[in-house]
Amino acid sequence: MSDLVIETHGLRKEFRGRRGRRVAIESLDLAVPRGGVHGFLGPNGSGKTTTIRMLLGLASATSGTMRIFDTPVPERLPEVIGAVGAVVESPKFSPNFTGRQNLTLLARSVSLPQERVQSALTTVNLGERADDRYNSYSLGMKQRLAIAATLLKEPQLLILDEPTNGLDPAGIREIRETIRGLGAAGVTVLLSSHILAEVQQVCDSATIIGNGRQIASGPVSELIADTTTATQHRVVVDDPVRAEQLLRAAGFAVSTDGEGLLVEAEDATKVVRSLAQADLWVRELTPVRRDLESVFLELTAHDTLGGER
Amino acid sequence: MWPLIRTEFTRLRLRRAVLVLLAAMILVPAVLFVAEAWNTRPFTDAEYAEAQANYEESLVYAQEELPNCLAEPQDWGVSEDLPEAELTAACEENMGYGGAVEDYLYRTPMQIERTNQDTGVAVITVLALLGALIGTTFVGHDWASGSMSNQLLFESRRPRIWLAKAVAVVVGSLTMAVVAVMLFWAAIFVLAQLRDVEATSDVWRDVVWTQARGLGLVAAAALAAYALTMWFRSTVGSLGLMFGVTLFSSLLIAAVFGVGAEKWMLPTNAMAVVMDGYEYWVPGTGTCDEYGNCDDTALITAAHGATYLGVILVLILVPSIVSFRRRDVP
Numbered sequence: 001m002s003d004l005v006i007e008t009h010g011l012r013k014e015f016r017g018r019r020g021r022r023v024a025i026e027s028l029d030l031a032v033p034r035g036g037v038h039g040f041l042g043p044n045g046s047g048k049t050t051t052i053r054m055l056l057g058l059a060s061a062t063s064g065t066m067r068i069f070d071t072p073v074p075e076r077l078p079e080v081i082g083a084v085g086a087v088v089e090s091p092k093f094s095p096n097f098t099g100r101q102n103l104t105l106l107a108r109s110v111s112l113p114q115e116r117v118q119s120a121l122t123t124v125n126l127g128e129r130a131d132d133r134y135n136s137y138s139l140g141m142k143q144r145l146a147i148a149a150t151l152l153k154e155p156q157l158l159i160l161d162e163p164t165n166g167l168d169p170a171g172i173r174e175i176r177e178t179i180r181g182l183g184a185a186g187v188t189v190l191l192s193s194h195i196l197a198e199v200q201q202v203c204d205s206a207t208i209i210g211n212g213r214q215i216a217s218g219p220v221s222e223l224i225a226d227t228t229t230a231t232q233h234r235v236v237v238d239d240p241v242r243a244e245q246l247l248r249a250a251g252f253a254v255s256t257d258g259e260g261l262l263v264e265a266e267d268a269t270k271v272v273r274s275l276a277q278a279d280l281w282v283r284e285l286t287p288v289r290r291d292l293e294s295v296f297l298e299l300t301a302h303d304t305l306g307g308e309r
Numbered sequence: 310m311w312p313l314i315r316t317e318f319t320r321l322r323l324r325r326a327v328l329v330l331l332a333a334m335i336l337v338p339a340v341l342f343v344a345e346a347w348n349t350r351p352f353t354d355a356e357y358a359e360a361q362a363n364y365e366e367s368l369v370y371a372q373e374e375l376p377n378c379l380a381e382p383q384d385w386g387v388s389e390d391l392p393e394a395e396l397t398a399a400c401e402e403n404m405g406y407g408g409a410v411e412d413y414l415y416r417t418p419m420q421i422e423r424t425n426q427d428t429g430v431a432v433i434t435v436l437a438l439l440g441a442l443i444g445t446t447f448v449g450h451d452w453a454s455g456s457m458s459n460q461l462l463f464e465s466r467r468p469r470i471w472l473a474k475a476v477a478v479v480v481g482s483l484t485m486a487v488v489a490v491m492l493f494w495a496a497i498f499v500l501a502q503l504r505d506v507e508a509t510s511d512v513w514r515d516v517v518w519t520q521a522r523g524l525g526l527v528a529a530a531a532l533a534a535y536a537l538t539m540w541f542r543s544t545v546g547s548l549g550l551m552f553g554v555t556l557f558s559s560l561l562i563a564a565v566f567g568v569g570a571e572k573w574m575l576p577t578n579a580m581a582v583v584m585d586g587y588e589y590w591v592p593g594t595g596t597c598d599e600y601g602n603c604d605d606t607a608l609i610t611a612a613h614g615a616t617y618l619g620v621i622l623v624l625i626l627v628p629s630i631v632s633f634r635r636r637d638v639p
Contacts, residue, residue: 058461060635094454102456110463
């Protein structure tokens with residue numbers, strides 16, 4: 001049995017429209033390991049949602065192969081769909097039905113026990129508003145109902161596409177805790193998000209795609225470490241203009257940051273020594289820790305947003 | 310499959326627009342019954358008296374004008390070449406001479422045969438339209454709200470979803486149509502009994518078959534509208550197409566086929582199915598009579614109508630199923 005819950009090889013999706021063909025996904029090899037929370041990152045239009053929709057059988061792939069739980073999809077998707085919960089893009093329910101009615105219909109369609117409806121509603125704190133119409137819900141409540149729908153199946157794999165969109169800070173925290181909890185409980189979560197801090201906080205591993213292709217993949221800590229070739233330091237001196245000229249002359253990459261300078265250097269002592277030799281004394285020296293956002297921006301810097309080909 | 314069908318029935322029952330249309334399936338035939346009962350109400354003594362007076366007045370008028378007609382028959386639409394005896398008879402006929410008091414009663418008493426062909430067919434037409442609206446509204450809502458994709462995340466076998474919804478639409482519409490038709494004809498039967506209107510068993514058998522064929526048409530209309538909406542994924546688009554076809558297809562077919570175009574028109578073929586054949590005029594194709602009228606009639610058989618509608622239904626169903634199976638779902 002494969003250790004991978006989701007696996008794609010050479011996945012390609014091409015849309016045909018009046019203005020010709022547009023390639024949304026090109027040769028995507030995605031590998032999501034079993035267990036934990038896996039982030040799925042990419043700029044808008046990079047093909048994250050399209051990939052998820054293809055995995056779930058909502059869109060067809062132009063070419064390539066996909067497997068979920070080692071089962072080829074979409075050919076044998078019905079065999080595994082019962083173990084996969086998903087929220088794709090925005091929540092989609094019948095607006096005139098209550099939250100409970102919407103979930104009940106979904107549960108009943110595949111003979112799931114009705115008790116799970118109440119349980120799922122309680123889990124996402126919608127119990128009190130369960131009998132109100134869906135169109136009276138706030139965006140955050142709609143998101144929570146969508147997550148409740150995914151929980152009905154007690155899934156082994158949860159695919160969440162921007163699940164915290166529209167939630168207030170408390171709601172975001174709640175959902176992130178739920179995701180972490182599910183990951184810890186053995187559910188594999190694929191989290192597509194444009195909020196990089198969220199992925200860094202919640203995910204164990206991540207895949208970054210840009211322009212329909214995979215750019216990087218692996219544990220979040222490794223992704224950050226691997227792409228960090230130089231360490232950045234924030235330096236504050238009394239004469240930043242002269243200090244910048246001096247450091248540039250010494251071969252350092254320098255940029256300004258308010259009253260300080262951002263200097264790329266493997267060894268901070270060389271920066272301090274260079275400045276001290278010119279009688280410029282460092283008042284403040286702070287190593288700037290790289291985060292997923294900087295890694296993401298660095299990796300996707302050369303991609304054309306929107307994925308047009 | 311059964312849980313899916315049951316779910317679709319629940320979804321149908323919960324949808325407000327569908328409930329309104331289902332209610333209309335009972336209310337509109339009820340209104341048509343009231344109209345039928347009123348329009349065929351027995352004549353009152355006052356109405357008889359008025360008719361008698363009008364009849365007698367016309368006799369007096371005819372008596373006065375008869376000499377004028379005999380003198381200038383062409384002014385009265387009578388050929389002057391007729392022999393005298395026939396001329397008198399023709400003049401009297403043109404003036405209403407020899408008529409009856411009943412000719413002056415301006416409505417027709419209840420006749421089950423006529424009710425079947427007029428109001429009974431109207432009931433079927435209304436039910437078919439409402440069935441089509443239910444078909445398109447029910448599933449159009451799924452596409453408009455995006456909940457179709459949510460349903461597919463639970464049951465990914467698309468043909469099953471298509472079939473379950475089709476069963477709900479057809480059975481739901483048909484059940485309500487059967488109830489409406491039964492209530493309408495039960496009311497007509499009671500009314501006929503109260504008015505001592507008699508009908509032979511052949512007439513009642515004809516009523517049963519006409520309504521049964523009509524109910525088949527209701528089911529087909531609901532299924533076609535549903536399939537069309539699954540194909541175009543929009544209530545507005547499907548309704549637009551249906552109204553467009555209803556309004557313009559007959560004009561287009563008439564322009565293309567000319568004489569005898571009725572054979573290829575949707576309404577006439579639907580009528581042929583419901584009424585077990587539909588007769589229409591074909592101008593200038595028959596043997597000319599003494600007045601130079603050469604029109605003839607032609608018949609669209611029920612079998613022709615059923616084949617015509619069946620082909621159209623297949624032409625809608627196949628692309629609808631194929632499209633739902635293969636196209637990306639938003």
